[in-house]
Amino acid sequence: MKHNQNRRIFRTFYAATASLMLLSGFTSLAAEPGGNSFRDNIAVAAQDKADAASQENKNANAAAEWNLSDIAGGIQGEALESTKAAAEEAREAYLLKIEEEKKAAEEAARIAAEQAAAEAAAAAQAQAAEEDRRLLAALIFCEAGNQPYEGQVAVGAVVMNRVNSGVYPNTIREVVYQSGQFTPAMTGWLDSVLASGGYTDSAMQAAADALAGSDPVEGCLYFSTGGWGTQIGDHYFH
Known part of the structure; x- marks a missing residue:
């Protein structure tokens, strides 16, 4: 050309x-x-x-x-x-995103685990509280099922006063089953009533009131069918 x-x-x-x-x-x-x-x-x-x-x-x-x-x-x-710079920026952004997602997942897992643990603890606590209520109701029925409602609450209050005294065990079960303290627990009658659910609605309500802090005997730790102290029905509280 x-x-x-x-x-x-x-x-x-x-x-x-x-x-x-x-x-x-x-x-x-x-x-x-x-x-x-x-x-x-x-x-x-x-x-x-x-x-x-x-x-x-x-x-x-x-x-x-x-x-x-x-x-x-x-x-x-x-x-x-x-292109290299853009690729490097994209790579860094991707790694940052992965790290953020990992942290978010870990945080979500931690929160979920804590929530599950809290729910499990609350459920266990609720179950324990219900078991204590039923045990106290069974004892109230055995000791004062034929007494006026105030006398039933008073028996439950004696148990709670012992739990809070610092002298007796600090749980309802340990107080109720402490050796030589409550006759129905020693004879096995209490366990029979508890297993069969033979306690009355009145005893269940009296137990709930005592657990909530109702105390018609004002801190008394003992009761009996004779002797001295505040009388409610057939029982004397001191």
């Missing part, structure tokens, strides 16, 4: 030179001796001009190619660096 362009340049230059010779009357000189040398000089000059133009084109093309290569290389380098 460049060769054809040089040929066109040479032809144009040669035609212009020939036209100039015709217009200025130098055609006669061309016929005289030495005329060939002149034409040769013109041809050489034209060829030199064409070669110079060709070389200039080559230099320009080479410069353009170098600039294009350099620019393309620069663009590729910048794109590569940008």
Whole structure:
């Protein structure tokens, strides 16, 4: 393609030179001796001009190619660096997200475990409280099931006063089953009533009131069917 362009340049230059010779009357000189040398000089000059133009084109093309290569290389380098930076940012963001999700999952698991433990503890506490209520109701039924309601609450209050005294055991079960203290517990009658649920609703309510703090005997730790103290029904509390 460049060769054809040089040929066109040479032809144009040669035609212009020939036209100039015709217009200025130098055609006669061309016929005289030495005329060939002149034409040769013109041809050489034209060829030199064409070669110079060709070389200039080559230099320009080479410069353009170098600039294009350099620019393309620069663009590729910048794109590569940008891609690397974006990839690194994406990786860091992903790792951060994973870490945050892990922490959130761990926190959720911790909260769930604590909640489950609290619920289990509350359920166990509720079950223990219900068991204490039923045990106290069974004792009240055995000791005062035939007594007025106030006398039933008073028997339950004696048990609670012992639990809170610091002198007796600090649980209802230990107080009720303490050796030598309550006859129904020693004879097995208490266990029979408790197992069968033979206590009355009145005894259950009296137990609930005593557990809630009702104390008609004002801190008494003992009761009996005879003797001294505050009398409620057939029992004396002291």
